[in-house]
Amino acid sequence: MAETTEIPLFPLSGVLLPHGRMPLRIFERRYLDLVRDCMRNNVGFGVAWIRRGEEVAQRGRARPELGDWGTYARIVDWDQLKDGLLGITIEGERRFSLLRSSVAGSQLVMGEVQLDAPPPRLPVAAEWESLVEVLQSLEAHPHVERMGLAxxxxxxxxxxxxxxxLLPLEESLKYSLLGLDDLEQVVEALNDILNRISGEDYDA
Known part of the structure; x- marks a missing residue:
């Protein structure tokens, strides 16, 4: 059942999906404060895709136009980077619909959102095993290994x-796939994408 609440938003030019992980470099004061508060209170924040505009606030510029849906995320790791900035790794939990947004006095974007239930645990059908094989091959890549995916x-x-x-897709395509509710539609779209990427037939 969907739940309506207000959460802080982290607008990004990249799309985060449930179960996905993403590294972030934190340098703006509003996001340093956000990370501190989330870690202190063991809560998350919303990652909203920027349809149009800039990630970094520019004085005198309009705030970015955000997508209609995004992903609620939690911080799963953090470290100080070589350049002295804070690095965090976030993991997506569940999708949300963005009903409206506003800017707080701290310049943090707040969103009134409708949180979906976490995606259900559904079995992998026999005809989808090819997707498992592709994911297992990607998981062996050193960059993916460093993410510590389970x-x-x-x-x-x-x-x-x-x-x-993990696939090198346009962010607009990832955003569209995040918006699908039907697992079979998602898998069909993935098969088409993999066919185009490889030129091979990934359908069972």
Whole structure:
């Protein structure tokens, strides 16, 4: 059942999906404060895709135009980077619909959102096993290994969402796939994408 609440938003030019992980470099004061508050209170924040505009606030510029849906995320790791900035790793939990947004006095964007239930754990159908094989091959890549993913290969939604997160796709396409509610539609779209990328037939 969907739940309506207000959460802080982190507008990004990249799309985060449930089960996906993403590293972020934090340098703006409003986001340093956000990270501190989230870690102190063990809460998350919303990652909203920027349809149009800039990630970094520019004085005198209009605030970015955000997508109609995004992903609620939690911080799963953090470290001080070599350049002295704070680095965090976030993991997506569940999708939300953005009903309206506003800017707080701290310049942090706040969103009134409708949080969806976490994606259900559905079994991987036999005809989808090719997606599992592709994801397993990606997981062996050193860059992906460093993410520390814990993939449940029996969970079809996690397999699909993690693949979408890792594949080199246009962010607008990832955003569109995040908006789909039907798992079979997502898997069909993934098969088409993989066919185009590889020139091979990934359908069972």
């Amino acid at each position: 993939i449940d290969y029996q969970n079809a939604w996690q397999v699909a969402y993690t693949l979408i997160q």
